[in-house]
Amino acid sequence: MQAIALASGDGLAGPDAPRARKEATVVLSFVLNSMIEYDPKLRVRKPIMKVPAFVSEIVCYEPGQQTATHHHPVQDELWVVLEGHGEIWVGEERLPVEPTSMIYIPAGVRHGLAASPDSRLVLLFIKSPGIPEAATFGVGNAAAAPVGNTPPVSGQKLRVEVTDVQAEARDVVHVELRAPGGGELPPFEPGAHLAIDLPNGMIRHYSLANDWRERDRYVVGVARAAQGRGGSLFVHQALRRGMTLTINPPRNGFALDTSASSYLFLAGGIGITPILAMIRWCAANHRPWRLAYAVRSAQRAAFLETLAGLGGGSVHLHADDREARVFDPGPWLAGTPPGEQVYCCGPAPMMAAVKAAASHRDARTVHFEYFAAPADEQQARQASAKAFTIELRRSARSLDVPADKTILDILEKNGIPVVTSCREGTCRTCETVVCEGEVEHRDYCLTPQEQENGHTMMVCVSRAKGERLVLDL
Ligand code: FES
Structure with a gap:
């Protein structure tokens, strides 16, 4: 495999730079075969070029190795499969890949990939723009300052x-x-x-x-x-x-399915915030929508004027004090037409009521965004917790997690840094890659599909299903 690039010699990067032949002042030639290298512990990434227009890398996976779900806020990405077989996931879609597959991932779209259990996989990544975001999001060691209007x-x-x-x-x-x-x-x-x-x-x-x-x-x-x-x-x-x-x-852990024929939105209190952004999308794309917006009192209902100006739908405001009862989602969910997607964001009791009222529906059509974990559910789960062991692949350590402690408790006790925020499984800050073992997911932020995939977990709440988990820490 040979790639030839027109570039300045300054753009050449990585430990394999000397292997590239400089054929003229602006032409660089790379023999990609010579850059292929595997490591049984972790995929091997080698930078090829970093220039303002793009970043390119070659990445080699042993069977089963993977890149966890992530996204690049400002970089478009192109993946070209050079060797081997595997699977990529883009949003909820999963696609098999084989030699010569080329995949385009637009900026902002969540994605990841894994080599097949029986095949190595070699990919060429090309990301654009190059240096500005490379510096921002940790690709290689590019040290360029932000340019143009890119925020500091x-x-x-x-x-x-x-x-x-x-x-x-x-x-x-x-x-x-x-x-x-x-x-x-x-x-x-x-x-x-x-x-x-x-x-x-x-x-x-x-x-x-x-x-x-x-x-x-x-x-x-x-x-x-x-x-x-x-x-x-x-x-x-x-x-x-x-x-x-x-x-x-x-x-985005609460993505809108843009293929639905219509939308039912159920918002409680400040849960209106993500729902408002979704309704803006519906209005702009001429999709029918209905909103039931529950608040304790009408004075606490935010963004009402904005909602009134968004076409194509209807707003029902439920104020507990005015109606002398809490919101009942039952009638709203009883007659939802097929093809309609339901999105709910609000306090835990409202989410529980919506979950119960929507139990007859296909779970893939009802979506929740939690801003606090339901206390009763957490307590019930804690009562059934069992002890297990975690192996930390990068630190080469093995630690026991007792039944009354979380993985996060044990990591912190042993001085292993993990960035956290909510510490109750709602924010996704502590998301950690799982290398081996089955996870008992207890979070409120991964999608059902992501939980089923088991590629990552929230270490603040989730546990092992069996006796052992291997984490990429
Ligand atoms: S810290 Fe928020 S999900 Fe773990």
């Missing part, structure tokens, strides 16, 4: 400025964030959320409410939770226009 970055994070904080309803504010000095932000899809590092040291996750086509700002809704852990109180009491925050690029 630090590691995997972005710096943004608070450009607006306004009351939307009683105890609800919307917060607008922009790149300092203007410019484009990484794209997002309806249902996505941001992880925000608050100046009080907390990481908090907030759903995006604005139009997914806006590239110059993010808008999140934040409800004041007096009994919460302090994140929303900080936002309400101390966050001001002009402050600079650090955020993670948007992630």
